[in-house]
Amino acid sequence: MDIAFDRRHIWHPYTSTITPLTCYPVTHAEGVHLHLEDGSKLIDGMSSWWSTIHGYNHPVLNEAAHSQIDKVSHVMFGGITHQPAIDLCKKLVDMTADNLQHVFLADSGSVAVEVSLKMALQYWHAKGENRSQFLTLRDGYHGDTFAAMSVTDPDNSMHSLYKGFLPEHIFATSPNTGYFDQWDEKDITPFAQQLQKHHQKIAAVILEPIVQGAGGMRIYHPQYLKRVRELCDQYGVLLILDEIATGFGRTGKLFAYEHANIQPDILCLGKALTGGYMTLSATLTTKHVADTVCAGEAGCFMHGPTFMGNPLACAVASASMSLLERNDWQTQVLSIEQQFADLLPKLALHPRVKDVRWLGAIGVVETHHRVDMEKIQAHFVEQGVWIRPFGKLIYMMPPFISQPEEINALIEAVRSSLDKLSCFLNN
Template sequence: MHTLTIAEAKAIDLAHLWHPYASIQNPPPVCFATSDHGTRITLDNGQELIDAISSWWCAAHGHRPEPIVEAIRRQSERLCHVMFGGFTHEPAAELASRLTNILPPGLDRIFLADSGSIAVECAVKMAVQYHYALGRPERSRLIALKGAYHGDTAGAMALSDPDGMHVLFQNVMPHHLFAEQPAIPFGGEWQDSDFASMEQLLDEHSGEVAAVIVEPLFQGGNAMWLYHPEYLRKLRQVCNQHGVLLIFDEIATGLGRTGRRFAFEHAGVLPDIITLGKILTGGCITLAAAIASSQVAQVISSRGSGAFMHGPTYMANPLACAAANASLQLLQDYDWQGNVRRIEAQLRSELTAYAGHPNVADVRCLGAIGVLELRHMPTAKQVLETVLSTGVWLRPFGNWVYAMPPFITTAAETTQITDAMKRLADLGWQNRDTPPVPPLDPILDIHE
C-alpha cells in the first residue's frame, strides 16, 4: 500500500473510522496529529498544541518520553508478545517487582490486563470469586457511587453513574447498588451525614454485596469532582464491619496525578484490590493492572481448582510491560512530586482568580488537576476555535472545562492552559441565552 497523503487519510477516517463517543452521521471535527513530543502534539499544518489533558490523563511524563520509547524499541528486538498462559518473561517479572516495591505491603497479587476497563472487570471478578470461595455465592453485587466512571465495558459501565452516559445499555447491564455522590468537597468541613447513604446501603444489603468500588478522592470521567478523604476512612471501617471488600479504582488518580503516588495516601487507608492504568505506561501503549491483597488472592485460590477465571490474549504484553517499567523508573528519576506541587499551586492561583467570573460555578484543584465548573458551556465549534487560536488542547465535557496536564508542563505553558480555560468560560457565558441542545452523552455535552 502506498503511503497515504494527509488528504487521503482524512477522507478514509471520515468514511470508515469510529471515534470515541461520536456519531458517524454528524461526526465531530477531529484534529490530524502527525507527531508528538513533550507537552506538545503537532498537527498536519505544523501547528503545535499543548496537551492540557495528557491525552485522557495518561501521558504524564509528556508525549514520547525517550526512556519509554527506547524501552519499547529494545524490547521489540527480543520478545514482542507471547501468551501469558504457560509463559512468563522478564518485563512482566520486573514490573511485578516494581509495583510491589511502591505499593503498601500486602497488596501484591498482580493481574496485568490490557486496558483500564478490563482491569475493573478483573477487580469485580476477584471480589465475586472471593466470596464464592468463602461459600457466599449470594454476595455477587457491588456498591458504587453516583457520579462514578469505571470504564466502557459492560461490567465497568454497570458500576458507572446510573444516570450517566451508559443509560442506554441499562437493560443489558448487571444491576448494582449506588450510594449518593459524596457532597463534601476535598478541603471542606467533614460531616458524617455525607456518608449516610453508603452506610445505609451497606447496613441493608451487605448480605448480597461482594465489594464497594470507588474512585478515591477524585471522580473523573463522569463528574470531575473532588471529595473529602474522611469518606474513604469511613468506607474502610464500614466495609470491614460487613466483611465487604473495598476496591479503589486508581486508574485516573494512581501514580501521581493527585500529588501523591496514590490517592489513597491522602486518606491513609488501603483497599483490598486496586486498579491502575493510564500513567502506568506513560501514555505510550495500553496496559493496566488489577492488584489484590495476598489475603484476597489466597482465598480466591482456596476453592476448587483455585483458578482466577480471566485470561485476555494480550495479558502482560512484553512491550507494554517494558514501557511500564520505564514509566515507573521515570517516577524515580525526576522530581515529579515537586513539579505537580508547582502545577497545583499555579492552577489554584490562576483558576481561583476566575472564581468571581459570572460563568464559573466552582473551581476545584488537586495535584495536576484543575477544573472550572461552568454554568453555560461553549459550543463544540467554539471549543475547536479556542483550541486552534490558543494552541491548547482541551476537551470539556458535562459542565466542566478541566486541565490534567503532563507533569513536565512549564509555568508558561500552565498559564497558557488557564488562559484558554478562561476563554472557554467567556465563550460559554456568551451562550447563556441560547437553550442548550440536550446532550448526546455527558462526555460530549458540548452543545452543537
C-alpha cells in the same frame, strides 16, 4: 492525511457518524506539544486522556520500547513468563500498599475493573457465599465494558441508555464535602445506610478514591474514604479502589488512597502505567484474597486475556515506573497545583462559571451550561492548546513536565473560552 476518508469511515469516540466532530491531524508529538499537519503545535492539557504523565517522545521510554521490540514484542503469558513482567510487578508491589502482594496484568483500565469485580465474586463463591452485588457511588465512572458500566452511575452518566440491560447494583449518594472543606460526618450516612442494609449480598465496594473522574470531576474529602474503609471492615466487605485515573501521582500523592492513609483489598491501575505509550493495566490484591480465590472450586482465577503481560508494554511501563522513582513528579505536580490554586479562583468570578476545583495536576472549571464541543474545541486549537471538555466540565490534566508558562497558557485559553457565547449551548 486523508481527512476526508477519516471523516467518512473512521468512527471516533463519543462522535456521531452522521455529524462527526472535526478531528485535528497530529503528525508527531514532543514534550507537552502535539504538532499538527499544518505546522502548528498545541500545548496538551489532557495528557492523552490522563496517561502521558512524562510527556511525549520521552528518551527513556523510547529506549525501553526500542530495546524490547528487538527481543520479543509479545508472547502468551499462560505457562510462560519474562523479565519485563517480573521487573514491572516488582516495582508495583514495592510502590503500592504493603498488603497488596499479587499482580494480575491485563489490557486496559476497563478490563482491570472487570478483573476486580470477577475476583470479588469468585472470592465469595470460594467461601461458599452467594454475593452478587456491588455497592458504589453516584457520579462515578469505571469504564465502558459491561461490568464496568454496571457500577457506573446508571442515571447521570454516558451509560444511562444501557439501563435495563446491565446488572443492577447498589448506589449511594456521592460525597458532598470537598477536599479542602471541613469534614461533615453526615456525608457518610447514605453510604453507611446502604452498606448496613445490603452487606450480606455485597461482594465488594468499588469507588474512585478522592477524585471521581469522567462521572463529574468531583474532588472529595479524604475522611470520606477513611470512613468507607472502616465500614467495609466493620461489615466484612471487600474494598476495590479504581485508581486508573488517579494513580501514579496525579492527585499529588503516588496513589490517591494515600490521602486517607488506608489500604484497599483490590486496586485497579491503568492509564499512566506505561506513561501513555500503549495500553496495559494491573489489578493488585492481597494474599488472602488471591489464595481464597484459588482455594475455590475452579482452583485458579478464571480470566486470561490474550495480551496479558505483553512484554513490550511491560518494558515501557517498568521504565515509566523508574522515572517516577526519581521523585521529580512530586515537585512537578506541586507546582501545577499551586498555579491552579492561584489562578482558577479568578475564573470562579465569571458569570458562566458555577464552580472551580483542583487537586494535584487536576484543574476543573464547571460551567452553568454545556459546552458546544465543535466550537469550543476549535477555539482551543486557535489558542494553541488541546483541551477536550465534556458536558459542563472544562478540565485540565496536563503532563507533569508542563512548565509554568504552559499551564498559564492552558488557563488563559479556558478564560478566553468563557467570554465566547458561541462555545456554550443554551441548555
